[in-house]
Amino acid sequence: MRKDIYLRDVVTLKLDVDRCTGCGRCAEVCPHAVFEINGRKALIIDRDACMECGACARNCPVQAIDVRPGVGCAHALITSSLKGTEPCCGPSEDGTQVNCCS
Amino acid sequence: MEAMKDNVQKECCGPAPCCGPAVQETETKKDIPGVSTRLSRSDKWAHIKARLGIKRMGYTIEPGIYAVGNPDNDSIVLVTANYKLSFDGLRKELSGLDAWILVLDTRGINVWCAAGKGTFSTDELVKRIEVTGLKDVVSHRKLILPQLGAPGVSAHDVKKRSGFFVVYGPVLAADIPAFLEAGNKATPEMRRVRFGLIARMQVVPVEVTQGFRQLFMIMAAFFVLSGLNGSGYSVSAAVSAGLRAVILLMLGYIAGTVAGPVLLPWLPGRSFSAKGLGAGILFFVFSFFIILPGISPVETVAWFLLITAFSSFLTMNFTGASTYTSLSGVKKEMRFAVPVQSVAAAVGIVLWLTARFV
Numbered sequence: 001m002r003k004d005i006y007l008r009d010v011v012t013l014k015l016d017v018d019r020c021t022g023c024g025r026c027a028e029v030c031p032h033a034v035f036e037i038n039g040r041k042a043l044i045i046d047r048d049a050c051m052e053c054g055a056c057a058r059n060c061p062v063q064a065i066d067v068r069p070g071v072g073c074a075h076a077l078i079t080s081s082l083k084g085t086e087p088c089c090g091p092s093e094d095g096t097q098v099n100c101c102s
Numbered sequence: 103m104e105a106m107k108d109n110v111q112k113e114c115c116g117p118a119p120c121c122g123p124a125v126q127e128t129e130t131k132k133d134i135p136g137v138s139t140r141l142s143r144s145d146k147w148a149h150i151k152a153r154l155g156i157k158r159m160g161y162t163i164e165p166g167i168y169a170v171g172n173p174d175n176d177s178i179v180l181v182t183a184n185y186k187l188s189f190d191g192l193r194k195e196l197s198g199l200d201a202w203i204l205v206l207d208t209r210g211i212n213v214w215c216a217a218g219k220g221t222f223s224t225d226e227l228v229k230r231i232e233v234t235g236l237k238d239v240v241s242h243r244k245l246i247l248p249q250l251g252a253p254g255v256s257a258h259d260v261k262k263r264s265g266f267f268v269v270y271g272p273v274l275a276a277d278i279p280a281f282l283e284a285g286n287k288a289t290p291e292m293r294r295v296r297f298g299l300i301a302r303m304q305v306v307p308v309e310v311t312q313g314f315r316q317l318f319m320i321m322a323a324f325f326v327l328s329g330l331n332g333s334g335y336s337v338s339a340a341v342s343a344g345l346r347a348v349i350l351l352m353l354g355y356i357a358g359t360v361a362g363p364v365l366l367p368w369l370p371g372r373s374f375s376a377k378g379l380g381a382g383i384l385f386f387v388f389s390f391f392i393i394l395p396g397i398s399p400v401e402t403v404a405w406f407l408l409i410t411a412f413s414s415f416l417t418m419n420f421t422g423a424s425t426y427t428s429l430s431g432v433k434k435e436m437r438f439a440v441p442v443q444s445v446a447a448a449v450g451i452v453l454w455l456t457a458r459f460v
Contacts, residue, residue, distance in 0.1 A: 051425070061257075072427030075419040
């Protein structure tokens with residue numbers, strides 16, 4: 001039973017299969033088993049499970065993965081729109097805590 | 103930090119001429135503090151406080167290298183953040199092992215959040231390797247990083263800039279012994295982030311304490327306004343209706359910060375605002391039979407709107423503590439949910455005020 005799936009068809013994850021060398025780093029770092037290595041190539045097998053953490057793109061040695069990383073945190077988005085700053089997770093510069101990162 | 107110091111074992115090469123081989127160690131190694139794999143009572147107390155959000159930022163560990171057991175230059179190097187919960191969570195899983203722990207300066211933030219924020223990063227790792235002289239401590243060139251550090255670290259860049267090869271370990275420190283036993287191989291299950299009941303319950307206390315100040319301000323406003331009526335102001339109405347308002351607001355708060363997160367997988371809908379709405383309806387039904395009998399229909403409708411809007415909003419904020427929501431998804435649900443919540447809350451307040459005068 002898979003319950004920890006968020007909204008459908010929203011994530012920005014893209015894989016350029018031509019560039020992919022099948023090294024397997026993306027599958028190694030993904031916390032939601034979005035990738036599978038099939039032969040010499042990576043495949044996106046569970047796109048809706050992606051939480052856009054950006055680990056795969058950052059660890060892809062041939063830049064075959066593109067995703068807009070960010071924190072999926074409503075509180076951070078509200079705070080940032082009120083203050084006009086970038087949404088960020090964790091304590092802001094003035095030391096006050098944002099309601100995520102527990 | 104205080105609790106941390108308690109756990110650092112006394113260096114053996116103190117005034118007493120106690121140790122043999124350690125004396126021959128290089129200067130760097132002699133200075134590396136050893137840490138126990140057992141947590142003291144004060145460590146556990148600090149963890150409880152950190153979980154409750156008390157002085158949340160005060161749980162930092164000094165960045166640098168630490169020794170677990172009796173490591174030598176062949177021993178593994180495990181990397182972590184300088185947040186006490188991260189560091190302690192790692193060392194308590196290492197009993198019977200000889201290892202080095204490299205603590206990065208993440209400003210007291212846990213690995214995953216620090217990676218997202220960019221403090222658990224390639225730059226910091228490369229810098230910490232240099233500052234600590236890790237190349238003189240170990241002869242191999244391999245680092246085991248927590249998998250959740252990967253959003254901030256580029257393994258191939260670390261290799262290029264420091265010569266160290268990055269292996270991503272399991273998500274949970276508890277799986278490290280099994281990971282090592284399997285020859286640095288994590289099973290697919292070890293690579294998955296789960297958000298089970300226990301994990302959700304662990305973050306609930308922070309959710310609850312975080313909004314206390316705002317909750318009390320809202321409660322105070324409702325309490326004072328409860329005294330309004332057709333003939334001016336009534337203190338007895340403020341006490342009776344005000345008390346009811348305080349209890350109902352508290353219920354809405356608990357619905358959104360406790361029931362929503364705990365019941366998350368069982369509440370209908372995929373968006374967190376929908377799940378919070380479900381929790382709010384549950385709590386409204388409860389209060390409808392327990393607290394609201396005898397209350398005017400107008401005020402009953404007002405409380406339905408207020409409790410559900412409040413609960414929906416609060417559970418929506420739980421997206422930040424959850425481990426599977428994407429930025430794109432949260433933006434999408436907020437575009438719909440925030441206007442609906444705002445309108446429901448506004449109408450609820452108007453109806454509730456109206457009920458003061460009818």
